[in-house]
Amino acid sequence: MQIINTPKSMQKIAESLRGKRKTIGLVPTMGALHEGHLSLIKRSAMENDITVVSIFVNPTQFGPNEDFARYPRAFKKDRLLAQKAGADFIFHPTASAMYPDNFQTFVIPDKIADKLEGAARPGHFKGVATICLKLFNIIKPHRAYFGQKDAQQLAVIRQMARDFNLDLKIVGCPIVRTRTGVALSSRHVYLSESELRKATVIHKALLAARKEINAGQRSISKLRKLMAEIIGSESGLYIEYISFNRWDNLEELRTLSGNTLISLVVRIGKVRLLDNTLIRIR
Ligand code: PAF
Numbered sequence: 001m002q003i004i005n006t007p008k009s010m011q012k013i014a015e016s017l018r019g020k021r022k023t024i025g026l027v028p029t030m031g032a033l034h035e036g037h038l039s040l041i042k043r044s045a046m047e048n049d050i051t052v053v054s055i056f057v058n059p060t061q062f063g064p065n066e067d068f069a070r071y072p073r074a075f076k077k078d079r080l081l082a083q084k085a086g087a088d089f090i091f092h093p094t095a096s097a098m099y100p101d102n103f104q105t106f107v108i109p110d111k112i113a114d115k116l117e118g119a120a121r122p123g124h125f126k127g128v129a130t131i132c133l134k135l136f137n138i139i140k141p142h143r144a145y146f147g148q149k150d151a152q153q154l155a156v157i158r159q160m161a162r163d164f165n166l167d168l169k170i171v172g173c174p175i176v177r178t179r180t181g182v183a184l185s186s187r188h189v190y191l192s193e194s195e196l197r198k199a200t201v202i203h204k205a206l207l208a209a210r211k212e213i214n215a216g217q218r219s220i221s222k223l224r225k226l227m228a229e230i231i232g233s234e235s236g237l238y239i240e241y242i243s244f245n246r247w248d249n250l251e252e253l254r255t256l257s258g259n260t261l262i263s264l265v266v267r268i269g270k271v272r273l274l275d276n277t278l279i280r281i282r
Pocket of ligand 1: 028058150
């Protein structure tokens, strides 16, 4: 496995691989790799000749009061984990290589990015879309792998790929959970054991909503109430939102039908935990 630090050298390698008709899979990450990331790397290694993992804590997707400075960075460990999971290259640039002085051009996703996480974190998806477009242009992947846990991120990137006619496939991959059901996140390092244990109610709430829907419940307010009660059974958890949206364009649903994303954010202290489930409603 090789580690590449500059966009120019990564681009050269990608061009040469494409010249040899090799398929390239990209797993974009900010490092602090966990089993969720590793599942994306393994999938990419199965589906492509070459897998590139990018590790870059992208400053433009963090708000001024967010955790950019203290975001977990564990390059040595990440490098071993990525290699073991099947990565052929790690692209690990510096911030100044990605955003040189006088950088001025950003991708600004429209309506799809102004709700849910976009409303809670203004400017977040502008940073995400911009860095992903840069990574796509540098690494030239045939496929790029994103976890379903960040469902809105996946929807925003899919929309960008359609809108900009990007010549690659965006592959959404299932959420990986702890044995107790908590959706894995690099931010778990901020939580104590007891906080992680309390967080299990988040998935329980989603499962309960699914069960009710399958039994015929179609009232969004009743489902929201049920989920809030389950989460409220643990102390110290604060619900930021529970939302029901159309999966393709993330429009908020007034009545339940079609492919639906149920997503929620629960805060424990300063840590925001995201989770969601997709359900087809007839
Ligand atoms: O999901 C992440 O880790 C980041 O948002 C991504 C896609 C690597 C862009 O910085």
